[in-house]
Amino acid sequence: xxxxxxxxxxxxxxxxxxxxxxxxxxxxxxxxxxxxxxxxxxxxxxxxxxxxxxxxxxxxxxxxxxxxxxxxxxxxxxxxxxxxxxxxxxxxxxxxxxxxxxxxxxxxxxxxxxxxxxxxxxxxxxxxxxxxxxxxxxxxxxxxxxxxxxxxxxxxxxxxxxxxxxxxxxxxxxxxxxxxxxxxxxxxxxxxxxxxxxxxxxxxxxxxxxxxxxxxxxxxxxxxxxxxxxxxxxxxxxxxxxxxxxxxxxxxxxxxxxxxxxxxxxxxxxxxxxxxxxxxxxxxxxxxxxxxxxxxxxxxxxxxxxxxxxxxxxxxxxxxxxxxxxxxxxxxxxxxxxxxxxxxxxxxxxxxxxxxxxxxxxxxxxxxxxxxxxxxxxxxxxxxxxxxxxxxxxx
Numbered sequence: 001x002x003x004x005x006x007x008x009x010x011x012x013x014x015x016x017x018x019x020x021x022x023x024x025x026x027x028x029x030x031x032x033x034x035x036x037x038x039x040x041x042x043x044x045x046x047x048x049x050x051x052x053x054x055x056x057x058x059x060x061x062x063x064x065x066x067x068x069x070x071x072x073x074x075x076x077x078x079x080x081x082x083x084x085x086x087x088x089x090x091x092x093x094x095x096x097x098x099x100x101x102x103x104x105x106x107x108x109x110x111x112x113x114x115x116x117x118x119x120x121x122x123x124x125x126x127x128x129x130x131x132x133x134x135x136x137x138x139x140x141x142x143x144x145x146x147x148x149x150x151x152x153x154x155x156x157x158x159x160x161x162x163x164x165x166x167x168x169x170x171x172x173x174x175x176x177x178x179x180x181x182x183x184x185x186x187x188x189x190x191x192x193x194x195x196x197x198x199x200x201x202x203x204x205x206x207x208x209x210x211x212x213x214x215x216x217x218x219x220x221x222x223x224x225x226x227x228x229x230x231x232x233x234x235x236x237x238x239x240x241x242x243x244x245x246x247x248x249x250x251x252x253x254x255x256x257x258x259x260x261x262x263x264x265x266x267x268x269x270x271x272x273x274x275x276x277x278x279x280x281x282x283x284x285x286x287x288x289x290x291x292x293x294x295x296x297x298x299x300x301x302x303x304x305x306x307x308x309x310x311x312x313x314x315x316x317x318x319x320x321x322x323x324x325x326x327x328x329x330x331x332x333x334x335x336x337x338x339x340x341x342x343x344x345x346x347x348x349x350x351x352x353x354x355x356x357x358x359x360x361x362x363x364x365x366x367x368x369x370x371x372x373x374x375x376x377x378x379x380x381x382x383x384x385x386x387x388x389x390x391x392x393x394x395x
């Protein structure tokens with residue numbers, strides 16, 4: 001299963017679906033229980049929420065409108081249009097945020113691939129990098145604190161590649177979690193995707209007004225079940241095939257578990273990276289996915305959405321028993337691109353984001369999340385970055 005990553009300043013905000021979702025109370029409670037100061041975390045969240053406001057969509061497909069109407073008539077789902085990390089209909093990354101905060105005037109960014117860290121007397125004192133053009137390696141030594149923010153895969157890889165750090169903490173790379181998405185795909189009578197619109201007209205609308213189908217992030221809307229077990233992402237496409245030319249007109253009601261219990265790990269074997277996502281290794285996750293597919297089918301049968309639908313493609317109506325649905329989940333489910341937990345608070349880092357096992361090293365990215373966030377994690381991670389920055393600035 002492909003796990004794309006945004007490898008650059010701004011991380012995966014360079015490539016994600018831009019969904020802006022406020023941190024929920026249960027997310028903050030879990031972080032506090034793992035060692036963060038609740039008052040300090042609350043202040044950081046308040047700062048993020050006051051300085052970064054998600055932008056409302058500037059175009060919605062008929063599929064999104066139909067889903068919102070269908071869900072609006074039910075008490076078992078809280079549906080909404082997803083706000084976005086956009087400015088005037090354009091992607092707005094965390095690198096853009098850093099520029100807004102005058103970060104670029106104070107920090108020099110040097111493109112390089114970090115290979116491992118340098119440790120002396122139980123203190124991280126630098127790193128070894130490789131020039132991506134020449135392939136030559138160079139060592140860098142510093143007295144300043146070193147902060148890893150390379151993500152849930154690359155951060156543990158760097159720690160594991162450094163012998164002293166790997167031996168100091170056995171929990172590095174453990175507790176890997178991710179939101180797995182099961183795309184329940186329905187063929188539609190006509191194409192409602194952005195590409196169905198006139199391309200030149202759409203381009204003109206976007207360039208002059210920042211509106212129209214070119215502002216579509218595909219994951220236009222969705223919602224949470226009233227019992228907080230499921231989240232839906234709704235797209236006016238065949239999630240498994242779009243934008244391939246062979247993709248037929250379709251829509252997808254992708255269902256995921258808000259708090260999956262399955263866990264995997266990131267490891268190194270003879271310096272080669274190994275990712276074992278551990279999907280569906282907890283039997284309760286499999287059971288709940290079967291229910292999630294059933295609920296997605298119920299939503300598609302609601303009057304406001306049903307007239308757009310021609311037939312069910314995945315899992316397909318013939319897969320109508322639990323065993324067949326679960327087999328389909330195992331075959332078609334995809335990552336929702338939310339890996340985390342591999343340097344978890346409380347086991348790999350403490351409440352100050354300090355690495356447990358060596359001095360002068362801090363970790364601030366999705367790897368520190370002890371549990372999956374309820375929904376899309378970007379705003380939670382921004383709050384953690386804000387809190388860590390305040391702590392480091394005051395130390």
